[in-house]
Amino acid sequence: MKITVMTPDDRFITLDVDADESVENVKALLEVETNVSLPQQHLHFNGKEISNSQRLSALGVGDGDMIMMVSSAAASASSAELRLNADGSAVNPSAFQQHIRHDSQLITQLLQNDPALAQAILGDNINELQNILLERHQMRMELRRKQEEELALLYADPFDVESQKKIEAAIRQKGIEENWEAALEHNPEAFARVVMLYVDMEVNGVPLKAFVDSGAQSTIISKSCAERCGLLRLLDQRYRGVAIGVGQSEILGRIHVAPLKIGHAFYPCSFTVLDAPNMEFLFGLDMLRKHQCIIDLKENVLRVGGGEVSVPFLQEKDIPAHIRDEERLSKQASTGQGSAPVADFEAKIGKLVELGFDRASASQALRLFDGNEDKAAAFLFGG
Numbered sequence: 001m002k003i004t005v006m007t008p009d010d011r012f013i014t015l016d017v018d019a020d021e022s023v024e025n026v027k028a029l030l031e032v033e034t035n036v037s038l039p040q041q042h043l044h045f046n047g048k049e050i051s052n053s054q055r056l057s058a059l060g061v062g063d064g065d066m067i068m069m070v071s072s073a074a075a076s077a078s079s080a081e082l083r084l085n086a087d088g089s090a091v092n093p094s095a096f097q098q099h100i101r102h103d104s105q106l107i108t109q110l111l112q113n114d115p116a117l118a119q120a121i122l123g124d125n126i127n128e129l130q131n132i133l134l135e136r137h138q139m140r141m142e143l144r145r146k147q148e149e150e151l152a153l154l155y156a157d158p159f160d161v162e163s164q165k166k167i168e169a170a171i172r173q174k175g176i177e178e179n180w181e182a183a184l185e186h187n188p189e190a191f192a193r194v195v196m197l198y199v200d201m202e203v204n205g206v207p208l209k210a211f212v213d214s215g216a217q218s219t220i221i222s223k224s225c226a227e228r229c230g231l232l233r234l235l236d237q238r239y240r241g242v243a244i245g246v247g248q249s250e251i252l253g254r255i256h257v258a259p260l261k262i263g264h265a266f267y268p269c270s271f272t273v274l275d276a277p278n279m280e281f282l283f284g285l286d287m288l289r290k291h292q293c294i295i296d297l298k299e300n301v302l303r304v305g306g307g308e309v310s311v312p313f314l315q316e317k318d319i320p321a322h323i324r325d326e327e328r329l330s331k332q333a334s335t336g337q338g339s340a341p342v343a344d345f346e347a348k349i350g351k352l353v354e355l356g357f358d359r360a361s362a363s364q365a366l367r368l369f370d371g372n373e374d375k376a377a378a379f380l381f382g383g
Contacts, residue, residue: 001063003056005043007034008070010099012106017056024052030069044068044083047091062144088137089130097121097129197295198314199302201283202261203269204229208281209319212302214295216284221271223252225280231255235273238359241345242367250275251345260287262302263309267291348373 003026005013013033017026027038043050045067050059061067068083083091090096100106100121110118117136120129153170156163201210203221206229226232234255241251252273260269269287287293294303301310345366351373352362365376 003061004066005030006066006068006099010102012103019057020055023050023054042070046086047083062140064140087134089133093126093130195316198319199311204231204258210281210283212283214285214288216282217286218272219269219284219287220274220279220282222280223273223275226255226273231258241363262304263311265309345371352377
């Protein structure tokens, strides 16, 4: 394993030693590297001086850990300033920071291998440095704990059922961690939050941030948004219903046609109006199909009319915070949870109308039986 030793002259020396190496042998190696004689060396780990007879493994020194070395002449002044606490934080973070700053080679290595720690050392926020040192210590402790558990499993009773379950779980977890590490290396963007697709549109002359969702079957506008756009006067309440899955939102009806401006062009658009204050405007698959839209993720634009108009998808900074909260509810309005039930509800009404019932009675019966078409038909026939 490799350990790092901070010397009295502000150097950092990396030693490749065995885990069971004695402290005395480590000092002998340091004597060659530093010209500080073995008797004059005082090594400190986790804020405590370690003796020659002790072994690294017994002290808890692991791969990547840091040991402080001071000479007899500077022991009283330097040891107190440069040592680490038992939790991994620096006793004197300012002195610790200055010592590392003076080693340009180490700073270069840190910028490559641990940029967060390097930035904290080069920065002015001592609290941030302490927090990172604490995190690194916790990571080392967690790694050591896992290694100890794996070692214990190696010597477990092969006929013990519980031990075999733990071994199986450890193997499975190792596979998961290897997969996670491979994803970090080859597909790091998978761990970033995905920004949903929004574009600038105008409905009846009113600017809106439209959520583009090809998974939603219908284009949806909230009652408050429709009112703001001056469209409620066109609401056809014959298409009332219930959108099951979006907190039982009520379908107030439909607006059959209204001008929608995308880029420099105008397009006719129809809307399903929901009593859903948390969802403003969702541009769904019905209008995407009607206007031959293309979601071009390579160029990050929405193309309309087969490409005659292109508008860019908004960056996260351009999406108001209150609209971002709509994303969760908007996704519930996708197939199977929101607008799909809207379309399904309309289809069931159509089937009942074909049987000879009027639309209002069919809609009322379906709401009465939570959308169950067979029970609604039986109720209507029985009535």
